[in-house]
Amino acid sequence: MPAGGGVAKHPTTKRKPKKLHHHQNLTHLLTLSSSAASSAHSFLLRHDLLLLPRQSLSLHSHHSSLSHLLSRLQPHSLSKLLPPPQPPPCWFHRFLSSATANYDTRWTHSFRMSKPSFILLLRLLTPSLLPLSPTTPIYALAATLFRLAHAAPFQSLSPLFGLDPPTACRSFYTVCKAIIDKLGHLFEFRSDLNRIVVGFGWISLPNCCGVLGYDAFKVDGDLLGENGSLLVQALVDSEGRFLDVSAGWPSTVKPDSILRQSELFSGVEELRELLNGPCFQLSDGNAIPQYVLGGSCLPLLPWLLTPFGGSNESRTTVSSSEAAYNSVHGRGMELAGKAFGRVRAEWQLLLRPWKEECIESFPFVVVTCCLLHNFLIKCSEALPDVNLGHSSNHDLPLFEGEEDDSAHGIRNALALHLSRFTVGGSGSLAEQLLSTGFSQRSGFSFAYFIRSLNMVCLSLLNERSMLPMPFKFENVVGIIPLRQSWDNFGDLVSTIFPITSGMRPVNLLQDKSITEKMSKIFPRAGSSDVTGQGGMQPERLLCQRLIKLSQDK
Template sequence: MSKPSFSLLLRLLTPSLSSLSPTPPNLALAATLFRLAHAASYKAVARRFMLDSAASCRVFYTVCKAIVDKLGYMFEFKSDMNRIVVGFGWISLPNCCGVLGFDRFQIDGKILGENGSLMVQGLVDSEGRFLDVSAGWPSTMRPETILRQSRLFSGVEESRELLNGPCFELGDGNSIPQYILGESCFPLSPWLLTPYVDHRNGLNSSEWAFNSVHRQGMELVGTAFGRVRARWKLLSKNWKEECIEAFPFVIVTCCLLHNFLIKCSEAMPDVNVEYYSREQELPPFEGEVDENGRRTRDALALHLNRVSLRR
């Protein structure tokens, strides 16, 4: 993090760090960022920043809470929809409002079963910003269950405050509502478009065109999570099961810092993300197919096929 970005973040957080006195806010923020970036233990942080271990722990969680409280507006799904839609338009996805996927974060111990992990559902835009993050779900839960219990689902299906913008005219008499792309583990719906399943007969040209663009879109999720892990190495460390309640809070903190650094035009870490290696771990949705969702996906697939043929 550059000095100007650190100074800006410090100004935003300082009013929320008065409870840490006599530890100055700049020291508290530096210690927290050091632990996040280097996966340093509390003892190592304490030695480096001349704190005792108890103070090191208190400083860390106080600063993380301040980041979540003060930077929460940087999950901009509702407030910046026009920019989001325009961004996806540049990559051949008209009226798209985000890409939804999962990442897994390992937990030691048996509390979540053998090889247990926490699931984090993330929605990202075309620039890799997180628009919505729902963290802390046990890997024993099915993806569609996690989705239905998330704030994102509630905002679309219940309160109707999300994805309620105008439809987009495709130019062939068809129109499509605002939508997001999602992994095959999610149920297909008019606002959540999943890929076509490649059965034995193979895909037709329109279905292939859709899946190709869909795959490119889904890579945005893997890249965003990959960059968060690359910069904040504490997330790649296996957390002890007694810390399971705090871990989701730290993950959200790191996603907000990721957005903050994009806003500050900081260089992002280079990552080589094989997104579908993770997707293959998630079972595909096997429930009934929503017919309105099928029609929306078919209309978009025909549009994408025509666009690809004109190139």
């Protein structure tokens, strides 16, 4: 028995040092981890104004997770090693004291807009944000924009803006509501249709009033089934502005069903208050009503023109006029995809899968982001470059229902018109310009020439600077026809513009105030100028100087 007892105690005596050694190693490892967390936290406090927002958020997230884990493992022995809570002032308070310049790039990195645009937005929203007291409007707005821009969780906003998670959440939805209430007029489909039509005229779509597109946003959980998402229907203009948005539709609903339940459809088909403007008369006598472009997932209607080759068309090939139409139509549809892509790039909260329990707030957040996108364009803020790889339009089902017979005639007439006025088209002014060396010198399309030419006028007037495609001044100087001359720059615009836009614009240079302004920018020519003739009209001088530049290249 004693021997047996000795055998039983012997291994126990040998294991005690191993347990103690293991405990000491674990304590040492936890101490090192806690020290590293403390050092990282100190680094973040000292350098957060120099870090990019995503870097600060990443450090804060990892530090919080590690500190929470360590406190659960050894709450007593490591309590002295854990870093103390961040003392005031918060990051945004120090940011305001540091980023005082109007165009400090940290404003754009943090809030997606320059300081002047931020202050303008704050001024517009402040009356609606006063009920958030004691949270000041500037802190509420900054925290909301930061969360939208960087998908920052409410917990991360606490050390940055001094707002606890419940207060940050309340501020976020209050600001979103204020943006929708105060900036709703930036959906300009009802208020600025003439500008919209002119814009699409620049890209060879006469009487077009918008492009209708769809995008899908992922949702976590099983509420909408596997790979469920929420669909957004949006109408955009030629500059990528959102004109109308309908958000929050389950991905199980087909696009044509979404369309028929939207206010856009009701305004056109039932109330007859939208797209009821004058028709555009084509050169062959056909009339084109106001319309919007839509994808093959939608029905062909007199006011909704889809591409040739849809599911209802048995033909597998298209004619030359149909191909010309599809080409222009496809470029138009890209505007919607790029607008969605830019909203996602600007406001990265939309890139995250939406939580199932928050699904009711999704439409408000999407509409908020679309309005902020329009606000950035209004303020001439730089927009991110995007590709169309993310677009979900290619995954949408083709429309298989009945189509309007009269819509086929409208689409055919527009297709014939577009093919007739393609560069090099028979009997067109484009062909006449081609004979003057226009296209051979430039390598650019006729429509691009018109947009570039118009941009010169608008730049001189300090008006709109946004076009569907980036404008480069050097693209103009090589495409002025060298064997033609115009007595008046306005005559050139009035002569060419109707061919591609489908409407005759006001002659900008008939306004005396405009010509006076041009005279200041382009002084009257002296004897040493291009032609050697003094007293030249400023608009003609502009043409001559462009020609001279092209000859010198």
